[in-house]
Each structure stands twice: as structure tokens, then as C-alpha cells.
Amino acid sequence: MKILKFGGTSVGSAKSIQCILNILQKRYSSGEKFIVVSSAMSGVTNLLTEMAFAASERKDFKSGLTEIENKHFSVAKELLEIKNQNPVLTQIKLYMNELEELLQGVNSLKELSLQSKDLILSYGEKCSTYLLSQISKQYFPESTYVDSSSLIKTNNQFGNAKVNIEKTEYLIKNYYETHSDKIFYVTGFIASNEENRITTLGRGGSDYTAAIFGAALEAEQIELWSDVDGMLTTDPKIVKKAFSLSELSYTEAMELSYFGAKVIYPPAMIPAFRKNIPILLLNTFNPDFKGTLIHKENIEKNPFPIKGISSINEISLVNVTGSGMIGEVGFSGRLFSLLAREQINVILITQSSSEHSITFAIEPNDIERAKNLITREFEMELQTHKINIPSIEENLCIIAIVGENMKQTPGISGKLFHVLGRNGINVHAIAQGSSEYNISVIIKKKNLAKALNTVHDTFFIELTKTLHVFVLGTGNIGATLFQQIQNQSNFLKENNDIEVKIVGISNSRKMLIQENGIDLIEWKAALNEGNQANMENFIQQMKIMNLSNCVFIDNTASPDPTKFYKSIFESNISIVTCNKIANSSSYKEYKILKDTARKRGVDFFYETNVGAGLPIIKTLKDLMNSGDRILKIEAILSGTISYIFNNFKGDVSFYEVVKKAQELGFTEPDPRDDLSGKDFMRKMMILARDAGYTTEEHEVLLENILSKNCIKANSVDDFYNELQKSESYFTEIKLKAEKEKKAIRYIGKLEKGKVSITLELVEASHPFYNLSGSDNIISFTTERYKYNPLVIKGPGAGAEVTAAGVFADLINVGTE
Ligand code: ADP
Ligand code: ASP
Numbered sequence: 066m067k068i069l070k071f072g073g074t075s076v077g078s079a080k081s082i083q084c085i086l087n088i089l090q091k092r093y094s095s096g097e098k099f100i101v102v103s104s105a106m107s108g109v110t111n112l113l114t115e116m117a118f119a120a121s122e123r124k125d126f127k128s129g130l131t132e133i134e135n136k137h138f139s140v141a142k143e144l145l146e147i148k149n150q151n152p153v154l155t156q157i158k159l160y161m162n163e164l165e166e167l168l169q170g171v172n173s174l175k176e177l178s179l180q181s182k183d184l185i186l187s188y189g190e191k192c193s194t195y196l197l198s199q200i201s202k203q204y205f206p207e208s209t210y211v212d213s214s215s216l217i218k219t220n221n222q223f224g225n226a227k228v229n230i231e232k233t234e235y236l237i238k239n240y241y242e243t244h245s246d247k248i249f250y251v252t253g254f255i256a257s258n259e260e261n262r263i264t265t266l267g268r269g270g271s272d273y274t275a276a277i278f279g280a281a282l283e284a285e286q287i288e289l290w291s292d293v294d295g296m297l298t299t300d301p302k303i304v305k306k307a308f309s310l311s312e313l314s315y316t317e318a319m320e321l322s323y324f325g326a327k328v329i330y331p332p333a334m335i336p337a338f339r340k341n342i343p344i345l346l347l348n349t350f351n352p353d354f355k356g357t358l359i360h361k362e363n364i365e366k367n368p369f370p371i372k373g374i375s376s377i378n379e380i381s382l383v384n385v386t387g388s389g390m391i392g393e394v395g396f397s398g399r400l401f402s403l404l405a406r407e408q409i410n411v412i413l414i415t416q417s418s419s420e421h422s423i424t425f426a427i428e429p430n431d432i433e434r435a436k437n438l439i440t441r442e443f444e445m446e447l448q449t450h451k452i453n454i455p456s457i458e459e460n461l462c463i464i465a466i467v468g469e470n471m472k473q474t475p476g477i478s479g480k481l482f483h484v485l486g487r488n489g490i491n492v493h494a495i496a497q498g499s500s501e502y503n504i505s506v507i508i509k510k511k512n513l514a515k516a517l518n519t520v521h522d523t524f525f526i527e528l529t530k531t532l533h534v535f536v537l538g539t540g541n542i543g544a545t546l547f548q549q550i551q552n553q554s555n556f557l558k559e560n561n562d563i564e565v566k567i568v569g570i571s572n573s574r575k576m577l578i579q580e581n582g583i584d585l586i587e588w589k590a591a592l593n594e595g596n597q598a599n600m601e602n603f604i605q606q607m608k609i610m611n612l613s614n615c616v617f618i619d620n621t622a623s624p625d626p627t628k629f630y631k632s633i634f635e636s637n638i639s640i641v642t643c644n645k646i647a648n649s650s651s652y653k654e655y656k657i658l659k660d661t662a663r664k665r666g667v668d669f670f671y672e673t674n675v676g677a678g679l680p681i682i683k684t685l686k687d688l689m690n691s692g693d694r695i696l697k698i699e700a701i702l703s704g705t706i707s708y709i710f711n712n713f714k715g716d717v718s719f720y721e722v723v724k725k726a727q728e729l730g731f732t733e734p735d736p737r738d739d740l741s742g743k744d745f746m747r748k749m750m751i752l753a754r755d756a757g758y759t760t761e762e763h764e765v766l767l768e769n770i771l772s773k774n775c776i777k778a779n780s781v782d783d784f785y786n787e788l789q790k791s792e793s794y795f796t797e798i799k800l801k802a803e804k805e806k807k808a809i810r811y812i813g814k815l816e817k818g819k820v821s822i823t824l825e826l827v828e829a830s831h832p833f834y835n836l837s838g839s840d841n842i843i844s845f846t847t848e849r850y851k852y853n854p855l856v857i858k859g860p861g862a863g864a865e866v867t868a869a870g871v872f873a874d875l876i877n878v879g880t881e
């Protein structure tokens with residue numbers, strides 16, 4: 066025989082009850098014996114609670130009555146044949162009248178005891194179960210309604226009554242034996258005390274009813290039918306990537322459900338465990354799902370270090386401190402028995418090495434009461450300043466990681482704290498696990514979703530890690546980056562388990578934010594439909610959304626975004642950028658950004674600041690981190706100037722080469738922006754700083770290629786005129802180079818901490834002699850690469866390679 070318990074959503078509507086009937090039909094026709102346990106229709110217990118409180122405050126409760134009546138009537142009318150409707154509607158009406166009378170009483174007395182509340186709540190299960198039994202009767206004539214309150218006996222702890230197992234089992238067995246020809250439809254949740262007054266088993270208690278029946282009748286299996294595919298790794302409403310677990314041990318299920326995985330009510334495990342009856346969690350709306358099996362020992366090997374993550378969405382912390390507690394035997398005993406006596410549920414007690422303070426978590430609703438009780442109980446101690454008035458921290462939540470594997474695997478808690486820290490989530494307290502299968506932390510409520518998602522990504526590493534990306538700038542580089550991400554997305558998912566979700570895009574005109582990710586095929590059109598751009602607002606929204614693995618990409622060349630970098634790091638968001646402005650302004654700013662990123666444990670990647678996608682910054686970093694020392698850096702890092710000198714040969718004039726370069730798009734609209742060497746200087750400064758120097762702009766020796774008049778010229782046309790006038794200067798250099806069989810190169814150098822950029826003639830043996838086209842080249846002479854420098858060479862400009870460099874940085878976020 067099996068117990069099938071259907072939760073609130075399963076009995077929530079005519080449509081869902083039809084799903085139940087289909088499930089039962091199969092069992093019935095295969096001759097299987099079963100008992101059905103039912104919850105109240107979804108939302109009804111909550112509604113009854115509200116109505117009871119409303120009545121006690123003389124507020125309206127009648128509209129609630131109508132709502133409950135309608136809910137049941139509409140199901141009855143839809144699923145009962147006309148001829149069967151009347152008696153059922155009459156019975157429900159009778160229940161409603163009783164309920165109204167009770168509420169009226171509460172209303173007159175202006176008082177709601179836990180006892181009256183239980184009685185009021187019991188109508189939820191009575192109505193739903195009675196209705197379900199009558200509908201089922203049409204298909205299975207043996208169906209009979211069973212009010213469990215006469216069979217489950219409890220103490221007087223209304224609201225959360227403790228079951229008298231022996232008596233209950235006797236009554237259930239006896240009743241079952243005397244009605245063995247029937248199919249039971251049993252009310253969940255409700256019971257009664259010795260005086261036959263209705264009690265309830267705690268919220269979610271129908272699961273417990275099912276387990277109590279299962280244990281009493283030694284059922285083969287207890288099935289809990291809900292609206293999800295069993296127990297998932299975490300709450301699927303918060304973490305989209307949560308997945309179903311195929312099995313759990315009783316202890317694991319207990320730990321997970323105790324800390325909020327409400328798919329099963331924790332006490333339900335006890336009777337099942339006692340009689341070793343497996344519990345199967347199933348989905349009414351997906352009967353093909355094979356279920357999560359909860360049993361004594363896991364059979365399959367869990368490939369992950371933990372089983373699941375659960376959370377309690379809202380708790381408050383009470384902190385009792387005082388010197389008088391030190392060495393005071395029995396203080397905590399007094400405190401916690403007081404709370405237990407007054408039915409204040411202590412969710413957890415946190416670890417504290419000193420005896421100076423005790424911190425515990427309770428539900429926010431209990432705060433006022435707890436505070437009053439403690440101040441009353443410890444009045445003496447308070448007056449003599451042995452203890453202080455309890456302090457309260459609110460708006461907190463708990464997340465707990467659970468699993469039997471944790472015991473054997475070292476480093477789990479380290480990993481948990483690391484990932485929380487990296488995401489800027491402050492841990493207020495660490496909870497004393499009730500077993501070794503659980504580590505719980507208390508964090509701010511606003512960080513719950515972010516914490517669950519990051520912790521889930523961390524421990525279920527085979528799952529895809531999602532990067533949430535906000536991109537500023539949709540010019541050449543931005544647009545190319547989107548295309549590259551789009552083309553590569555499947556590969557990344559399959560081979561690297563990385564999903565790149567572009568959540569926000571902004572340029573100087575428009576901005577668009579979509580939490581579920583912007584479709585990169587249609588981004589242009591979508592952005593056009595977006596809001597008017599506002600950089601501050603864009604960044605603010607990114608911070609407020611508080612997404613896990615969040616990355617800000619600055620694909621602009623503007624100084625404006627750099628003002629926000631520091632605060633972005635402070636929100637624990639990584640930055641990837643091709644914008645060199647931040648790193649090449651004052652050394653102080655560079656240092657602040659680097660330090661802030663490091664302190665926050667986030668990444669600041671700017672490979673494309675120097676030589677586009679060439680691995681220059683990364684190589685320098687690796688050399689430095691591995692303890693090498695930079696003796697000299699020589700580099701040609703201006704593709705434009707490179708092109709110009711590579712083509713300044715034979716009969717052509719310097720003027721013609723520059724003009725041609727501009728026509729080919731190798732220069733900025735004003736070629737002086739390149740020829741001034743300023744951009745090159747910025748790159749050299751960044752290299753020098755990354756090599757450990759505090760270089761400032763005024764310390765750089767920058768040799769001008771252009772004459773003063775060229776630089777001063779008011780327009781680009783004037784500039785070209787002046788350039789023609791200084792042709793003889795360039796011809797002279799060219800002739801000298803040709804005569805000495807050398808090449809003209811504009812070379813940046815870092816030597817002994819000094820940065821210079823000068824025009825030089827290099828011999829054929831020099832590694833820079835053979836540079837062609839617009840290539841960049843850099844050579845590192847170091848302690849280890851002393852006689853034969855490490856050289857990197859290749860295209861150092863262009864949207865394709867720059868976007869690729871940004872992309873590579875993005876993928877590396879969080880991996881170091
Ligand atoms: P029922 O009414 O059937 O008893 P509940 O509402 O009590 O069902 O429990 C099911 C709900 O539990 C799901 O809808 C889901 O949102 C929530 N839940 C929280 N954590 C988990 C988890 N780890 N696995 C499955 N469901 C979870
Ligand atoms: N109806 C009760 C509740 O909502 C019991 C249950 O659903 O398990 O708490």
C-alpha cells in the first residue's frame with residue numbers, strides 16, 4: 066500500500082484535480098492499494114489565517130469567506146455530475162457556516178487564541194479533502210472521506226502540535242482494518258488533543274500526516290505530489306539553473322527542508338525514517354518525472370561536493386551580550402528554554418568563540434515578543450548591567466549548503482566564503498550546523514538571489530557559469546564584439562561551460578537593459594527602441610540589479626566612464642576595457658583602481674590597452690608575478706606610425722605617405738593624433754606602471770616627429786601644408802637611413818624606470834628592422850630573457866583583433 070499526498074497547488078483548481086484523477090486512475094486500474102492525503106486548496110490556509118486576524122481586529126473577513134466558498138463551488142460544479150452536486154455543495158455550505166460562526170466569535174471577543182486559530186484553519190483541509198473524495202467517488206466508488214483529526218492525537222501545543230505516536234498509530238491501524246474495503250481520502254495537517262480539540266501539525270504539515278499514516282500502516286512508499294520535479298538543487302523560483310535530484314538521504318532531506326526547501330516538511334522525515342519507508346517526491350503536473358527518492362542511504366555517487374542549497378528568505382538576529390554571561394552556568398539554558406516555552410522558533414544559534422555573546426536567528430514576527438520576554442526574564446541581570454539590552458539585526462536571510470559529501474571533502478567552507486566575498490556579499494554570521502552535513506551563513510536579504518546563484522554556480526561546477534555583462538559603446542569594437550560573442554556562444558557553452566549574457570547595452574544615444582539577456586542578432590533594433598542614454602543611470606541600474614558574475618565592458622575611448630570605475634569595483638563588478646584613459650591618467654588614479662579591484666576580489670582586465678589583441682599585458686603580468694625582473698622594454702606600438710615609416714622609402718615623400726595612410730583609414734581623422742605620439746606614450750606609461758614604476762606623463766621623454774608649425778596648424782589642411790614645408794627634414798633622415806642601410810623606427814623604451822619615445826635608425830640585425838605593414842612589436846629583456854629577449858609581434862590595431870582581445874578578457878573574468 067502506498068500513501069499519495071497531494072499539496073495545495075495539486076488540489077488548487079479543477080484542472081489540477083483532473084491531473085490527480087489521471088494519476089489515481091492508473092493506480093486504481095492496476096489494482097494498486099493507496100491512501101490519499103490532501104492539503105487545503107492553494108492559498109486557502111494563508112487566507113484563513115488572514116481572515117482570523119482580521120476578525121480579531123474587527124476588520125472584514127466576509128470577503129474571504131466568499132472567496133473560499135467560490136473556490137470550492139467552482140471545482141464542484143466543474144467536476145461533479147449534476148446529480149452529485151447538491152449534497153456536496155450543501156456540505157461545503159455547512160462548513161462555511163460553521164467557519165463564519167467561529168470568525169464571528171473571534172470578532173466579538175476581539176481575541177484570537179492559537180486554539181481558535183487551529184480550529185479555523187482546519188476548515189481548509191476539511192473542505193478540500195471532502196470535495197476531492199466526492200469527486201473521486203464518481204470514478205472509484207470505494208472512496209471515502211476521513212477526518213484525520215479523530216485519528217492523529219497530539220499534545221496541546223496549538224499551531225505546532227506534537228504527536229502521540231503510540232496512540233495515533235493504534236487509532237489509524239484500527240480504523241484502517243475496520244474499513245479495509247475503502248479508499249481513504251485523509252485530511253492533511255489537522256489533528257486533535259486529548260480533549261478532542263482541533264490542533265494542527267505546523268505549516269506544511271500535510272506531508273507529516275502522510276508520513277504518520279505511512280508509518281502506522283507500514284506503507285511501501287510515501288509519495289508527496291507537488292508542483293515541482295521533486296527536490297531540486299535549490300529553489301527553482303530563484304535559481305533558473307537548479308536541477309532535480311534523483312535521491313537524498315533522510316538526513317540530507319531533513320537539512321535542506323529545515324533551511325527552507327519547502328517541498329517537504331522536515332518532521333515528515335521522522336516517521337518515515339523510523340520505519341525505513343522511502344519517500345518519493347513527485348510532480349502532479351509532470352507525471353513522467355521519475356521522482357526524487359528519499360531513503361536511508363544514497364546509492365549513486367554524488368559527483369558534486371554538495372547536494373543542495375536552501376534558504377530562509379527572512380530572518381532576524383538577536384544578539385545578547387554582556388560580561389555577566391561569562392562563566393555563568395545555565396545562562397543559555399535559561400534563555401533557550403524560555404524561548405521554547407513561549408513557542409519562539411529558534412532557527413539557529415551562531416558560533417561565537419567567546420562566552421561574551423549569544424546570537425540566534427528567529428522569524429521577524431517573533432522579534433518584539435522575544436525582546437520583551439528576554440527583558441522580563443533577565444530583568445535583574447539587565448539592571449545590574451550583567452547583560453545589555455538585546456540588539457536586533459533585521460532584513461537578513463540564511464543560506465545553507467547541504468550534503469553528505471561535505472564531510473569527506475575539505476575546503477568547502479573556504480570555497481563558500483571565497484565566492485561570497487568575491488561577489489561583495491558580507492557574511493553576518495556563520496551558523497552552527499545542526500550536523501556535519503550543513504554549513505549555514507547569514508547574509509543581507511537583498512543579496513539572497515545573487516548569493517544562491519553564485520553559490521550554485523560554484524558548487525555545481527559542471528553547470529554553465531553565466532557572465533552577466535553590461536557594455537558601454539557600440540562603435541566598431543562594440544559591434545564586432547557582439548558578433549563574436551554571438552558566433553561563439555554555443556562553443557563556449559559546450560566546451561567551457563560559460564554563458565555570456567549581455568544584460569545591458571548603452572551608447573551615447575540609447576540604452577537598453579534586459580535581465581534575461583539581449584538577443585545579439587537583434588541588438589541594434591532593440592537598442593533603438595530603448596531608453597534615452599544616461600551613463601550614470603545605466604551604471605546605477607547595473608549595481609542595483611546585483612547580478613552574479615557581473616562584468617562591465619567599456620568599449621569607448623572617452624574619459625567619462627572612467628569616473629565610475631572605482632565605484633563599479635566597489636560594487637564587486639569586474640571591468641574589461643580597451644579604453645586606456647583610466648590607466649594612463651595620473652599614477653594615483655591607476656593605483657587606486659588596481660587596489661580597489663584587488664581588495665574587492667574582482668578583475669580589471671585591459672589587455673587591449675596595448676597592442677589590441679596581442680598578449681602583451683598578460684605576458685608582462687605573468688613575468689612579474691613569476692618573479693622575473695624587467696630590464697628593458699622596447700616597442701613599436703603605433704600601427705599608424707609603423708605603416709608610415711615602413712612605406713617611407715624610395716621616391717615617395719613623407720607628405721604622400723601620411724596622406725595615403727589617411728586615405729586607407731590607418732589614421733585618426735586628424736593624423737596628428739597619431740603622429741604626435743601621445744597615444745603611443747599612453748601605452749608605454751601603462752606598460753611602465755604594470756612593470757612596477759610610478760611613471761607620470763611629464764616624466765616621459767617624447768620626441769616629436771612633427772615640427773612645431775605642423776603641430777600648431779589650425780586645420781588638417783594647414784597641417785598638410787606645413788608638413789610639405791618640412792619635407793627636407795624627413796628626406797634627410799630617409800637618406801641617412803638608406804645610406805647606413807638602416808630602417809627608421811619610432812621606438813618606445815622603458816629602461817631603468819625611464820620611458821622615452823624617440824625616432825631611431827635601426828640596423829638590419831635589430832628585431833624591429835623587419836617590421837612590415839602596420840604591425841606592432843614589443844621586446845622584453847628581463848632577468849630570465851636577458852640575452853635573447855622575449856618578442857611579441859603582430860597586428861596591433863583593428864576592430865576584429867581588438868574585439869577579440871576584449872572577448873578573451875571577458876572569458877577570463879573570475880578564473881584567476
Ligand atoms: P505543496 O503545496 O505541494 O506541499 P509546497 O509549496 O509546500 O508544495 O512546496 C513546493 C515548492 O517548494 C516549490 O514550488 C518550490 O518553489 C519550493 N522549493 C523551495 N526550495 C526547493 C527545492 N530545493 N526543490 C524544490 N522545490 C523547492
Ligand atoms: N494547508 C497547510 C499549509 O498551507 C498544510 C499543507 O499544505 O501542507 O500549511
Ligand code: MG
Nearest residue numbers: 072269327328
Ligand atoms: Mg508543502
